[in-house]
Amino acid sequence: MDNGLAVHPTLLSLITEVPPTLKPPDHMLDQILSTLQHEAGPVLKSKFGLDDNQVGGTVNAAKDSMAQVLGGGDGFGMDDVLSLFSSGANTSGADGILAKLGPVLQGKLTGQVGLDAAKAGDVKDMLLPLVTNLLAKHVQGDGGKLSGLLQGLGGSGGLGGIAKGALGKLFG
Numbered sequence: 001m002d003n004g005l006a007v008h009p010t011l012l013s014l015i016t017e018v019p020p021t022l023k024p025p026d027h028m029l030d031q032i033l034s035t036l037q038h039e040a041g042p043v044l045k046s047k048f049g050l051d052d053n054q055v056g057g058t059v060n061a062a063k064d065s066m067a068q069v070l071g072g073g074d075g076f077g078m079d080d081v082l083s084l085f086s087s088g089a090n091t092s093g094a095d096g097i098l099a100k101l102g103p104v105l106q107g108k109l110t111g112q113v114g115l116d117a118a119k120a121g122d123v124k125d126m127l128l129p130l131v132t133n134l135l136a137k138h139v140q141g142d143g144g145k146l147s148g149l150l151q152g153l154g155g156s157g158g159l160g161g162i163a164k165g166a167l168g169k170l171f172g
Contacts (some may be wrong), residue, residue, distance in 0.1 A: 028149055032134050033059055040130055048123055054113050058123060061108035062131050069101045070150060082146055084132060085139040102128060 010028045044050040044058060070081060080093030090098070102124055109120035139145045 011066075016145075019150075025043055027139055028145065032138055033063060035134055036062065036131060040127060040136075043126065044123065047126070048119060050123075053114070057113040058109060058127065061105060061112050064112070065105040065108050066131070069097060069104055078143065078146065081150075082139070082141055082143065085135040085146065086137055086141045098128065098132070102172055 037055065038091065040059070044055050045052075050058065063139060077093060080091055080097060083091040084094035084097050085087075095107045104119045105125045106117075109115045109123055110117055113120075135149070139149060
């Protein structure tokens with residue numbers, strides 16, 4: 001609709017540009033990863049003797065593990081993932097996700113971060129509940145937030161594709 005008013009190009013760019021801190025879905029993921037590093041970092045250093053690079057690698061390994069398991073389309077449904085990232089009791093499907101996530105994370109901790117198997121197992125045991133609790137706090141049982149998170153993890157296939165498709169049908 002043309003109302004005859006001209007908008008200066010600089011003003012138009014200010015109106016239409018979204019500041020990087022407000023761009024979804026990466027904002028939620030970045031916030032979760034930052035919180036994870038802040039909360040887990042001191043424990044990883046003091047209890048397990050990890051250095052700063054290993055702490056950063058551990059956080060990345062957690063992200064990569066989540067992306068691999070949730071984006072893999074391994075028979076997990078959105079309801080299972082919502083159950084895992086909620087304050088309620090897990091469904092059997094959510095427990096299945098955790099059962100798959102643990103070994104994937106431990107493998108990344110040994111392969112990517114360079115931890116020995118015993119230390120990687122201990123770090124995994126400390127990290128998994130923290131990660132799932134942080135995600136539950138951010139997702140809060142909301143399918144839209146879960147979809148944004150899955151897409152932020154790079155889930156174009158698997159559950160990320162399912163989430164995008166389902167939301168596209170609802171809002172498209």
